[in-house]
Structure formats: structure tokens, C-alpha cells
Amino acid sequence: MNHHDQTAVDEAAAMHIGLIRDKTWYGQHWIRDNKRAAIYSRDGYACAYCGITSESAERQGIRMTLDHVHPRELGGTHNVGNLVTACLVCNCAKQSKGLRAFLKYLRGIGIQTAGIAKRVRRQKAKSIFVTSAKGQITKVTPTAEGEIRKRVS
Numbered sequence: 001m002n003h004h005d006q007t008a009v010d011e012a013a014a015m016h017i018g019l020i021r022d023k024t025w026y027g028q029h030w031i032r033d034n035k036r037a038a039i040y041s042r043d044g045y046a047c048a049y050c051g052i053t054s055e056s057a058e059r060q061g062i063r064m065t066l067d068h069v070h071p072r073e074l075g076g077t078h079n080v081g082n083l084v085t086a087c088l089v090c091n092c093a094k095q096s097k098g099l100r101a102f103l104k105y106l107r108g109i110g111i112q113t114a115g116i117a118k119r120v121r122r123q124k125a126k127s128i129f130v131t132s133a134k135g136q137i138t139k140v141t142p143t144a145e146g147e148i149r150k151r152v153s
């Protein structure tokens, strides 16, 4: 069992015993920092759901996170096409809802969702540019089948 598998096992166990309620802990282990940064950059450092910028969020003490649009609990992957920037408030509200269910929930509390759906779909369809510690840049393009990685420098 490699380190990655062990992390997945630990996450599953922690989730099972109810340690993970808001994905804060969960969010820290499953993705490399450079890929996380590339997704934040792709999304303009703003929550894909409410649009708050990381700067404003920080001033209010709200952490920025990555959200699995199609939740892990429902089989969603770590594919870049399934990940968007989300403030912790939105991420907690979404929990393990899929996009459609979350938008329905938001409409139920009086929030217009047409713009949100459009923004989320647009953002997660874009490629990201991941910079390695050595400065090499890899373009990662989401497709229905998975990610296509291409070294660009």
C-alpha cells in the first residue's frame, strides 16, 4: 500500500466515524499544493458558487477550499474537471450534494442560480497550468475520460 492509498483509507475511516464534517481536514491531504494553486488561479481566486474573492474571504476569516462538484461520496474524482474553488461557507452548505441538488437547495433559500450554474460549468471546463517545484509547467486539460497532461515548458 503506497502513501496515497493510505491517505484514502484514513479519509474513508475518518469519514465513517464522523470526524469529517466540513471537509477542512479532508481538504488538506488529497491534492498537491501546486495543483490546488493552479485551480485557484484558473477560477480567478474567487468562489465558483458565491463569487467572493479570496481577499474578501480572508478579511472575513473564511477559508478558500476546493470543492468536488460531483461529490466524492457519490463517486466524484479528483479530476481537475470536477474541482472548483469554493469558500468554506459554500463548501459546507453544499456538503455531499451534487451540483443540481445544491442549486435546487440555493433556489429554495431564495438565491438565483442561473449565473452560478454557468460559472461552475465554465470554470471546470478550463485547463489549468501546474508549475512543479523545478519550474516545469504542465497543462492539464479536463475531458470526459480523464485529464490530459502536456508539458509546456
Ligand SMILES: [Zn+2]
Pocket (backbone or CB within 6 Å): 047, 048, 049, 050, 051, 052, 086, 087, 088, 089, 090, 091
Ligand atoms: Zn462561496
